Amino acid sequence: MNNVMAFFKKEFKSFFISPIAYVFITVYLVVTNFLFFQGFFIINQADMRGYFSLLPWVFLFFVPAITMRSWAEEKKVHTLELLLTWPVSDIEVVLGKFLACFCFLTTAILLSITIPITIVAMGNPDMGPIVGGYLGAILMGAAYLAIGLWVSSNTENQIIAFILGVVATFILFMIGNPFVTMVAPKWMVPIFGYIGLGNHFESIQRGVVDSRDVIYYLSIVGFFLFLNVQSLGSRKWE
Amino acid sequence: MSSTNAPFMLEVNNLNKKFGDVHAVRNLNFQIRKGEIFGFLGPNGAGKTTTMRMVTCFIPPTSGSIRIDGHDTATDSLSVRRKIGYLPENNPIYNDMTVEEYLKFVAEIRGMKGDRQTSRIRELFAICGLTKTADRQIGKLSKGYRQRAGLAQAMMHDPDLLILDEPMSGLDPNQIIEIRNLIKKMGQEKTVIYCSHILSEVSATCDRILIINDGQLVASGTPEELTSRSARGNRYIVRVKTDRNDAEAAFRSIPGVSSVAITAVADQWLSAEVVVADREDIGESIFKCVVDKGWSLSELKHEAASLEEVFTQLTRG
Numbered sequence: 001m002n003n004v005m006a007f008f009k010k011e012f013k014s015f016f017i018s019p020i021a022y023v024f025i026t027v028y029l030v031v032t033n034f035l036f037f038q039g040f041f042i043i044n045q046a047d048m049r050g051y052f053s054l055l056p057w058v059f060l061f062f063v064p065a066i067t068m069r070s071w072a073e074e075k076k077v078h079t080l081e082l083l084l085t086w087p088v089s090d091i092e093v094v095l096g097k098f099l100a101c102f103c104f105l106t107t108a109i110l111l112s113i114t115i116p117i118t119i120v121a122m123g124n125p126d127m128g129p130i131v132g133g134y135l136g137a138i139l140m141g142a143a144y145l146a147i148g149l150w151v152s153s154n155t156e157n158q159i160i161a162f163i164l165g166v167v168a169t170f171i172l173f174m175i176g177n178p179f180v181t182m183v184a185p186k187w188m189v190p191i192f193g194y195i196g197l198g199n200h201f202e203s204i205q206r207g208v209v210d211s212r213d214v215i216y217y218l219s220i221v222g223f224f225l226f227l228n229v230q231s232l233g234s235r236k237w238e
Numbered sequence: 239m240s241s242t243n244a245p246f247m248l249e250v251n252n253l254n255k256k257f258g259d260v261h262a263v264r265n266l267n268f269q270i271r272k273g274e275i276f277g278f279l280g281p282n283g284a285g286k287t288t289t290m291r292m293v294t295c296f297i298p299p300t301s302g303s304i305r306i307d308g309h310d311t312a313t314d315s316l317s318v319r320r321k322i323g324y325l326p327e328n329n330p331i332y333n334d335m336t337v338e339e340y341l342k343f344v345a346e347i348r349g350m351k352g353d354r355q356t357s358r359i360r361e362l363f364a365i366c367g368l369t370k371t372a373d374r375q376i377g378k379l380s381k382g383y384r385q386r387a388g389l390a391q392a393m394m395h396d397p398d399l400l401i402l403d404e405p406m407s408g409l410d411p412n413q414i415i416e417i418r419n420l421i422k423k424m425g426q427e428k429t430v431i432y433c434s435h436i437l438s439e440v441s442a443t444c445d446r447i448l449i450i451n452d453g454q455l456v457a458s459g460t461p462e463e464l465t466s467r468s469a470r471g472n473r474y475i476v477r478v479k480t481d482r483n484d485a486e487a488a489f490r491s492i493p494g495v496s497s498v499a500i501t502a503v504a505d506q507w508l509s510a511e512v513v514v515a516d517r518e519d520i521g522e523s524i525f526k527c528v529v530d531k532g533w534s535l536s537e538l539k540h541e542a543a544s545l546e547e548v549f550t551q552l553t554r555g
Contacts (some may be wrong), residue, residue: 002346002349003346003347006346008345009343010332010335010343014332014334014335017334017335018334042550077330077331077333078326078328078330079330079331079332080330081291081296081326081330082326082331082391084296084322085294085295085296085322085326086319086344086347086348087316087319087320087321087347087427088347089316089475092537190429204405227246
């Protein structure tokens with residue numbers, strides 16, 4: 001556990017050493033606020049449904065940007081060789097990196113607190129869906145992060161890690177989307193619907209926190225972190 | 239400090255590593271005793287780094303076993319990694335951290351906390367000459383200082399086995415002397431493996447040397463044992479004023495001489511290369527011979543066989 005904390009601290013700090021973190025958070029907030037408030041006054045309803053329905057799409061690009069560096073950089077500058085010869089288990093390093101990315105993304109998500117504050121000031125929103133929406137966003141973000149980290153562990157090129165991260169999360173997101181489920185064979189529809197990254201988010205953001213949805217996201221996280229440990233274990237590079 | 243009956247720190251048995259069709263390490267066998275400074279020599283691409291990566295548990299061997307202080311790298315990798323301090327080739331390092339942050343991070347990984355951590359880091363700053371650069375970002379330091387930070391990382395937990403892969407690259411001559419002394423000091427109590435292709439470095443520092451080429455062991459022994467293997471042996475360069483045939487005949491008659499070659503003639507001066515089969519000192523005999531003949535002598539120089547020659551013989555062709 002000490003090792004997990006050591007890696008967590010190092011990784012989390014490294015976000016803020018360079019300007020990347022500040023640029024990321026600023027752009028994230030500006031983009032989501034702009035897209036949300038564009039429609040907010042037209043619809044003229046005091047809720048955040050518009051905001052949360054943006055997130056699965058926004059995360060497609062923002063989350064791989066957080067994770068692309070994690071492993072690709074370690075491999076590129078060969079610090080991975082150092083790291084894996086220290087007395088730490090692969091799982092500890094993977095968890096440390098995941099937690100750092102998770103806390104960073106959560107920080108960015110929670111900084112959009114100005115939106116609910118604005119809405120409360122202007123109307124009388126139902127707080128259930130808003131709290132649920134934030135919880136769902138954090139869970140969904142965690143799933144995206146785990147996928148992005150795994151992709152990053154398979155390349156030493158950050159750009160490739162980013163693009164493949166977008167592609168991987170996009171596929172897993174689209175699988176459950178009506179676009180796909182409408183044309184997919186009948187028997188596959190419930191499976192696709194269950195696997196799809198976005199579907200569980202929709203039910204949480206209605207304010208219904210169902211344990212099945214929480215379990216879904218946690219198992220996606222667990223599965224991809226497991227793959228991440230595996231790809232470290234294989235040491236195929238070089 | 240290497241004693242011939244100290245227990246083994248490292249035992250490598252029938253080690254093999256294949257990358258696809260490339261057989262990078264073949265049937266490597268060697269042992270290193272505790273307290274030795276062990277030189278691991280070979281031309282670039284000979285398999286030095288691959289071997290070290292297997293010893294440090296970074297990659298698994300294709301076959302064979304490695305034991306460090308009795309712990310097998312395959313089954314007890316965490317214990318092995320606790321015993322080892324490793325400075326990989328090209329010193330990979332987190333460039334965005336400051337030297338102090340980096341060493342604190344490494345100390346945490348090595349399980350050091352609080353006062354023990356602070357005092358150890360301060361100690362390493364002093365040993366490696368990093369005190370002035372503690373707050374600087376590693377990426378902005380010169381190569382020599384980055385190398386020192388890497389060395390401090392490897393020595394953090396005062397490891398039983400310190401493995402240095404090309405530790406001198408990028409250092410200036412003064413720094414090389416400092417680091418060499420540091421390695422020698424470490425080697426008084428601990429075991430050090432020193433990989434390099436810089437021969438003078440290795441022969442100046444190491445108790446025992448192993449030369450590998452093309453993934454295979456080609457020679458091992460003390461630097462003296464290895465140099466005595468040189469085909470060219472010990473040589474004396476003599477410059478005398480006399481006739482070519484006279485000189486050749488006279489030098490050849492000295493006991494212990496295996497061959498004489500005249501290498502240059504200028505005016506009446508000629509240079510002869512007198513080769514001795516053993517490590518015998520025949521300087522005096524040569525001098526007496528020259529005096530007896532009444533020749534003028536302008537040069538008499540002893541050239542010991544060098545590790546370079548042995549290395550070239552063993553690793554070429």
